[in-house]
Amino acid sequence: MYDGIVQELIDEFGRLPGIGPKSAQRxxxxxxxxxxxxxxxxxxxxxxxxxxxxxxxxxxxVSEQDRCAICRDPRRNPELICVVEDAKDVAxxxxxxxxxxxxxxxxxxxxxxxxVGPDDLRxxxxxxxxADGTVQEVILATNPNLEGEATASYLSRLLTSMEITVSxxxxxxxxxxxxxxxxxxxxxxxxxxxxxx
Amino acid sequence: MYDGIVQELIDEFGRLPGIGPKSAQRxxxxxxxxxxxxxxxxxxxxxxxxxxxxxxxxxxxVSEQDRCAICRDPRRNPELICVVEDAKDVAxxxxxxxxxxxxxxxxxxxxxxxxVGPDDLRxxxxxxxxADGTVQEVILATNPNLEGEATASYLSRLLTSMEITVSxxxxxxxxxxxxxxxxxxxxxxxxxxxxxx
Numbered sequence: 275m276y277d278g279i280v281q282e283l284i285d286e287f288g289r290l291p292g293i294g295p296k297s298a299q300r301x302x303x304x305x306x307x308x309x310x311x312x313x314x315x316x317x318x319x320x321x322x323x324x325x326x327x328x329x330x331x332x333x334x335x336v337s338e339q340d341r342c343a344i345c346r347d348p349r350r351n352p353e354l355i356c357v358v359e360d361a362k363d364v365a366x367x368x369x370x371x372x373x374x375x376x377x378x379x380x381x382x383x384x385x386x387x388x389x390v391g392p393d394d395l396r397x398x399x400x401x402x403x404x405a406d407g408t409v410q411e412v413i414l415a416t417n418p419n420l421e422g423e424a425t426a427s428y429l430s431r432l433l434t435s436m437e438i439t440v441s442x443x444x445x446x447x448x449x450x451x452x453x454x455x456x457x458x459x460x461x462x463x464x465x466x467x468x469x470x471x
Numbered sequence: 472m473y474d475g476i477v478q479e480l481i482d483e484f485g486r487l488p489g490i491g492p493k494s495a496q497r498x499x500x501x502x503x504x505x506x507x508x509x510x511x512x513x514x515x516x517x518x519x520x521x522x523x524x525x526x527x528x529x530x531x532x533v534s535e536q537d538r539c540a541i542c543r544d545p546r547r548n549p550e551l552i553c554v555v556e557d558a559k560d561v562a563x564x565x566x567x568x569x570x571x572x573x574x575x576x577x578x579x580x581x582x583x584x585x586x587v588g589p590d591d592l593r594x595x596x597x598x599x600x601x602a603d604g605t606v607q608e609v610i611l612a613t614n615p616n617l618e619g620e621a622t623a624s625y626l627s628r629l630l631t632s633m634e635i636t637v638s639x640x641x642x643x644x645x646x647x648x649x650x651x652x653x654x655x656x657x658x659x660x661x662x663x664x665x666x667x668x
Contacts, residue, residue: 276562278535279523283516289508290498297489303559304488305517306524306533311486313517319480320502320514326476327503336503338475362500365473 280306329361332403334379334396336361344368344377351375353410357400357429359383359417367415375413378403383421384428390421392428400429404436411439418445477503526558529600531576531593533558541565541574548572550607554597554626556580556614564612572610575600580618581625587618589625597626601633608636615642 276284280302288298305313329335330342337343344350344364354375358364364377380395403409414429416422426442433440445463447456456464473481477499485495502510526532527539534540541547541561551572555561561574577592600606611626613619623639630637642660644653653661 276533279516279520280533283513283520286509286513286516291501292494292497293490299559299562300489301487302520303557306520312483313521316480316483317514317517319476319483320510320517323476323480323499323503324510336473336477338477360500362496365496 329379333377334361334381334399335364335377349374352408354413355400355403355409355411356413356415358415359422359425363415363417373413375411380416380425383416383425385421385424388421395425397429397432401432404433404438407437409438411441414440414442418443526576530574531558531578531596532561532574546571549605551610552597552600552606552608553610553612555612556619556622560612560614570610572608577613577622580613580622582618582621585618592622594626594629598629601630601635604634606635608638611637611639615640 283302283305284295284298287293287301288295290298293301305311326338327336328338328340330337330345331340332345333342335342335344339346351374354373355378356367356373356375357378357380358367359380359382361379364379367373367377378396378400380397380400382390382395384390384392384395404412412429412433414426416425430440430442444467445460446467447453447460447464453461480499480502481492481495484490484498485492487495490498502508523535524533525535525537527534527542528537529542530539532539532541536543548571551570552575553564553570553572554575554577555564556577556579558576561576564570564574575593575597577594577597579587579592581587581589581592601609609626609630611623613622627637627639641664642657643664644650644657644661650658
């Protein structure tokens, strides 16, 4: 469609998740036509990101050091571990400012269809962390979908023999949502988990 | 939210048009976690794009040479010039494979609100191209919105004194669209421009 490099840049942006051909074109032209956009900076970040970012040796969160900022923070409660699928989930939970414990990033969820089993996740590392008896509660915050539920129930069974409280994030109606538009499963969960006022 | 460079990359992607904070995060993690994504290639393209891409000295389209592929193509009809606002519009029209003439990219549209007047656009260059009498028809393909219409009517007045046919792309119902959902202005245009069958 375009001469050489413009099309190449459009194609390259189009390979990123959530960017269709139209958005990719818009981005390429933005970069081309906006002098204030610091293209060199983006290029440098892209070049360096994989070298500079490692995964925290304790929890598996992204980090530029061997241990992530959360694991290094002495104010966090080491008796509480929140188990999530992905580092993005850590960021989502941090935004709530509700949780002051530590995390454990599994790196995915159990999915027989995708061929992901417990051995492909950071399950053994979790068990090692729990071995010294510091942790009192494990909050299973995997996604409320098929794979996430399967992972949570697998971990929950694995932890029954230990003297640790195991909990799961509540499912229910999203705050600000509309009952009318809730799907049956969510509405069913909301009934199941109803609380006495 | 994240340690250093991860957040920097997310912020940088978030500065691109059409990419919100969630998409930016998704893209940054994709780049971080997908070994098959050729991050070096994207970085090189970003570094080189502004150096390598110029604008065609004749029509203003993007090009890696002084003259763009369309202006260099001897099979294109030099008697026909299609005037568009942006290089992206050239690509959109090329996709239709309906037009075999040449283009003229204005680099925007007249907008008193945004402070863009005819002198900020490639209007003088258009007049120079028309001076030698080769061009028989100018098709005004500026956008069917306020600024595009103003630009088209300005150019149309400018060209009345010359022996050149001036035309405007038809406005009407989009093909595959639904009459019920058409806005009044579009529907009004569709009536105005109705054709005898």
